[in-house]
Amino acid sequence: MASNYYFVTIAILALASTVLLVHASDPSPLQDFCVAVNDAVDGVFVNGKFCKDPKMAKAEDFFFSGFLTPGNTSNPVGSYVTPVNVMQIPGLNTLGISMVRVDYTPYGQNPPHTHPRATEILVVLEGTLYVGFVTSNPENRLFTKVLYPGEAFVFPVGLIHFQFNTGKTNAVAIAALSSQNPGVITIANAVFGSNPKISDDVLTKAFQVDKNVVDYLQAQFWWPNN
Structure with a gap:
């Protein structure tokens, strides 16, 4: 009898672990793609968006052309974020990924913030960035690094993080996030x-x-x- 309870306990723990893993990121798609549309007529509601008929999908649904354009950094924080998520590329719906371009003036920053639904990996293209994140209570440990072009840094999901341009020239970074809409x-x-x-x-x-x-x-x- 004791062994039966043991195996039941193991099964429950395994199921709980599976549930936690399933809800750790965007749901996995059950089709090739689900191009998001605003019109609900004849649409199927999947992951917060209505899907276009796959036969009507086109290359433009998976395309964005604005990453070469610098953002306007003439603001109090000295940075600008250009997002590329499901709002800019409807074909990202259900695919669980998005990107941003971040432009920084000298000594500009992307202030401390969090992404509640995504882990982020950031790559520096130009300039020098001081980056970091803080772990959760009670440790509140700060991890920091100075990044140069070609170097990358990961910000775990939900943790407060930042980037600061320590150089005397403009800086540019590209980041990928593990959600179609990371928040x-x-x-x-x-x-x-x-x-x-x-x-x-x-x-x-x-x-x-x-x-x-x-x-x-x-x-x-x-x-x-x-």
């Missing part, structure tokens, strides 16, 4: 630029600062570069 939460924007505002009582206690500091931060314009 982004820029920390300063979310905490101090929420609409409506988070209560002063909450933020003063959370950050252990005076109310005037919180009011000052909430009065700033937090640039939505992502």
